[in-house]
Amino acid sequence: MSTDLVTEYLQQLVAFIGANPSLAGFICFFVAMGEALFLVGLFFPSTVVLVGAGTLIGLGNLEFWPIFIWTTAGAIAGDAISYWVGYLFKDQLRRNWPLNRYPQLVQRGEDFFAKHGGKSIFIGRFVPGVKSVVPGIAGMADMNFMRFTFFNVMSAFAWAAVHLVPGVLAGSALFALGEIDTRLAIILGALCLAVFLAVVMIRWVILIILPIFGGTHGLMVRWFSRRQDSVSQWIARTYDPDNPQSVGMLLSALLLLITLPVFFWFTQAIAPERTMARADLAIGTFLEAARNPTRDQIMIGLTMMGDSVVTVIVAVAVGLYLFSRKAWRRATGFVIALASSALFVVIIKSLVGRERPIDLYTGASAFSFPSSHTTVTTVLIGVLAVLLVHEKSGRFKAAVYSSVAVYAILMGFSRIYLGAHWLSDVLAGLLFGACIVAAFAFIFGHIHNEKVGRGALAGISLAALLSVSTFHIYYGFDNAVRMYQPRSAITIMDYSQWYSYGWRNIPAKRINIVGDFEEPLPLQWSGSPEEIEAYLSARGWKPAPKWDVQSATGYLKGETPAGELPPVPHTNAGRLPILTMIYQSDDDHRYVFWLWETKFRLKGTDNLTSPLYVGAILEEQAVRPFGEFSGLQSDDDQSAAINPFSGLEGATIKRRVNGNTVILAGPKP
Structure with missing residues (x-):
């Protein structure tokens, strides 16, 4: 399995933890145990998941102590299993697959154990490439189990803290930034994630994959050595496993x-x-x-x-x-x-x-x-x-x-x-x-x-x-x-141009942050956000709940009405919504309205310009997984069943080529 694919699965696992907090402890337990298991841990990078869980703790989505205890327990269990595997099978492990293919890996673990003794259990927990073999080596060497357990438990507490606390601090910082500037929090979060993944992948490849791969490319080199042409002979000489640089060159x-x-x-x-x-x-x-x-x-x-x-x-x-x-x-x-x-x-x-x-x-x-x-x-x-x-x-x-x-x-x-x-x-x-x-x-x-x-x-x-x-x-x-001064790409058109043909230049659907088309945009509004808010409020719509720790916990309860769940912020062509409102038809159904500013401005007869906005309505239905949580699902491709915009001032209905309608409305100058 490629490292990119593993990382993708781990990112999905972090997202699953955020959506299923009651299962977070079990997931962290098995992830921590997996990285500590004999040999298996070499291919099981838990850092992404555990730092991600720590970030969710800092954001207020998870509790620290339960996650910390589950993670510590998983690390203890993984090392204990590795110890008993080594204790029970001893030298049989050397003779059988896969250790007979990687003798240098066992040698590294034995050298590390011989150098540090019992402390190797504690130190080795933090050393890539040896942490998943040292407990097994300790078992093979008949290390006293009580002594092993002491170092195992102590190192597990430290290891869990090292992996969770940085995420907690990052999540807390992002939460504080989000209270001040949501856009800045998103940018810093994405940038930190990119840097974090790059560093984790580099360290994983260099410290874990390369030492393992060093014992496997000998077959390829021997195949070239049996061929008599000069190119094959050059490859066999240059990339001989005895050359310590050959593995890095093949990775290059x-x-x-x-x-x-x-x-x-x-x-x-x-x-x-x-x-x-x-x-x-x-x-x-x-x-x-x-x-x-x-x-x-x-x-x-x-x-x-x-x-x-x-x-x-x-x-x-x-x-x-x-x-x-x-x-x-x-x-x-x-x-x-x-x-x-x-x-x-x-x-x-x-x-x-x-x-x-x-x-x-x-x-x-x-x-x-x-x-x-x-x-x-x-x-x-x-x-x-x-x-x-x-x-x-x-x-x-x-x-x-x-x-x-x-x-x-x-x-x-x-x-x-x-x-x-x-x-x-x-x-x-x-x-x-x-x-x-x-x-x-x-x-x-x-x-x-x-x-x-x-x-x-x-x-x-x-x-x-x-x-x-x-x-x-x-x-x-x-x-x-x-x-490098900011230069906004603003397009100005007068009201007659907008009504006659300009409305067609505005996309028919919302464009999300990765460039995909989402729900239709049935409204183009030339007035102010306050005016559309007042219009919808008179018809039973309410401002959407804002994201905070209290509102976010609504997703953790199975009986939270749909109208009390804060909606996920939707961007349109990179712009955050100016206004978000909710209409709750019953406990399990609601409609969400978003209003975004566009790059277009309308010029009146007095030559003053005003922003042009677009709006969308999305129908969302509450789901209750296991009866313990609350979530929302929707169909972005479908138009909402209700459209309250026909009564807006100066409303004009236009029809697109695909048959969808759009309402042009707002006070005229």
Whole structure:
């Protein structure tokens, strides 16, 4: 099973925990136990689920102590089972599958146990790659069970706290931010999640998967060694299992084979009217509304660290250092990697010809896809990371590559936030940058005779980056502020244009944050939100309950009326609703009305403009799983059974090509 698929399942499990809090304890128990089980834990990363559960605790959706106790109990049970497996079967485990295929894994566990003794049970709990074998080794070594249990219980408490508490703190911070700025909380939550998943995946692959895979590719190498052609013989020599770099090189080849096709998939996925293009627009609009001067200054400073003047000078400094050390092949490869990626970006920009969200540059740089900032930054720091971690320990590699991933993600985010690129531009840049880095690692990973002073290389790179960035930001910041100033894409039309044909330019359905079409938009409103609220209030509608700890607990009870459950915020083309109201027909049925501002403004006879809004009604039905919880289900594709808008002032009914109707209403100037 691929790591991406495992992560997807774990994310779904976190969502299931949030929707089923009564089962959260059992889930955390089995997840914690699974990671501690002998060998099974190598393929069972629980961090995503447990930190996600901690975040739900911080958000007020779960109780801390029950989850903490269940998680601790699961960790204790998993280690205890592993101990007894080792105690009962002892050396039989070595001779049978799967341990007979991974003798180095057992050896690592035995070395760790021999070095730390009983403390290895406590320490090993936190060490990837050995934590799921050390308890079994303890059993094989006939360690006293009571002594084992002491270390097992103590380490389980600490391990549960380490996994849950960061999530609790993050959830509490996001909840506090949500009370102040819902949009900012969503943005920070998504950014933290992206960084967290990237770091977890990197550490899992480097510290767990690579050591295991190290004993399995010998079959492939032996197959090549039996072939007589020169290419097969070169592969057999280069990727011999005795070469400690061979596993990393093969992983680089796999990464290359994955990232390059996905990058080219993006080139067709961004075509107009495709889901990705709509998602780009929605996310860009969502971030645009979150901008303020303080955040802008932070993001502008970050994005200027990826400007060409900075990357070129850093690259020159690194290249000169490598050539001065006579590391000819790696220096040449470094130059080729950067030059080819920069040239490739220019070629793709010219071929695709996608417009930026805002006008920034001229020539090929005026185009958007892919992001050159993200691509070149990823290649520069990624290749430097390959040079720095060559022949280093797994922990050092995980730390360096995690730092590189975080820096590249933040650089890409700054480009989206400032409106310089669409999300897909940045994702494509990250993919192609990773592709070039993987190619560099694959080609130069077997070189042993070129010694690079890693400390000096890191110092030169960091000094060049910080000094040039500081100088560049100091002298160019004011100009960058003017360049990246917010530019809302507002379209102005007069009332006659709106009534005659302009209404057709507004999508017939809501566009969610990932670009999919959802429920129909039967209302276009030219008045104020207060006027439509007063109109609906007179007809029995009420303001929707706001999200807080008290209202959220309504989902945990089986008898909560539908009208008392806070609705999930719906975005339309990246905009949060201006107004949300509810009409409850009975305890189990309700209608939810949302009103969103559009990018259109209507110009009156006095030349003053006012926003144009769109509204949607969605019918929701309460569901009672097991009679203990409350939930809501709806059909986004169906129009609501009621439509209270026909009595609005100046209501005019228009009919679309597909037969759906839309009401144009509101006071005229």
